[in-house]
Amino acid sequence: MNSTYHGNYSIWSIQARWVFPVNEPPLPWGRITIQNERILSVNSQPRGAADIVIDDCAIIPGLVNAHTHLDLSGLRGTQAQPGEDFTQWLRSIIRHRRTLSTDQLARDIQTGIHESLACGTTMIGDISANGLSWPILTKAPLWSVVYYELLGLPRSRGGQVWQQARAWWDTRPETATCRAGFSPHSPYGAGAALFRTVADFVGGSRTPVAIHLAETREEMQLLRNHLGPFVDFLNELGVWEEEELISNPADLISLFSENAITSFVHANYLDPGNVPSGMASIIFCPRTHAAFGHAPHPWREFLAKGVNVALGTDSPASNPDLNVLAEARFLHERHPEFSGAELLRMATLAGARAMGWDDQAGSLAPQKSADLVVLPVGLRPVEDPHLLLWDSAGPVRAVLCRGNWVIGEMR
16 A cells, blocks of 8 residues: 655555445445545545555444443343243343353453444443443444443332443443443343433433333233333343333423433334434334344334434344344345435444444445444446345455454555
């Protein structure tokens, strides 16, 4: 690579058969010029007008995994099997977590980060028990939000959990690439008082919030009628407190109406009419959704309303891997008529927006972070170049994060 130098600043460029900026149409023989950690320019040039030229590949922005649980990266295979009995699956998650030491959890988090990078992910939204991923993610090369997981039923426990979370948050100032947020887990994992406390605290600030919502039919049955398998499950855990349940998803959504970077995760059974356009994001995990056999997801209805919809993988407890590209290809296979450009946005810029990082990353544009993924693609002529991304089964060839090759290296 022949870089040029201006003082202490290195400038270099990379060109591929196709470049997908996301915020503008695909560029044939696109060239990206990079200075240190930032993109200087993105444009089309005649082939060969760059330090690095790749004939058989496309370049896309670094992928964004808007929802995962890195501390469950060691939970794969037969230990937790998604199925019709969701509460039984939850029991297996609880058993797993109770067997792990802090050191093992740290190793699992590291494993999840490495796997994510290898799959082209350069930004992660991690739901973290006790915020344990914070010291690891702050040192990782990628962008991240660490959502402190709040499990607060009954009400007395919710108060204690909030005190612990606040103490954690107060000592975790935002870094250049990592910020702290909160995840009051779900309507069956946190009570109404705890949701109100978090909503009052974050108000209209830029503090990220992520909440599992309307994930299963049984959850909806719990909220509507206070019946179903969740009642036995919560009684078994000793946390059942009927009067602390939120009454319906719409009430919960309205609590966080002032916070533009609140994400509602899964939303498999959420009425799109309950989510105002531009107010919050929906995080859709397609392969986890399929593994549980849920009813068709209303993700296209959310998009039609102008709601920001991003992709996540969830954890290996419900998914074979942490591959956001595989999520997008899975959706394309089942919905080939859906816009390839919009699908790429869901896997990149929409996730960055959901976490409040869209001014820094999520697309290939001047002044944004130099995060990109090099993907082998066929050279066959297609009407929509995005099909080259989704119809391919090729793995990631290289990943650049903040101007540095973290997986592979192009020369």
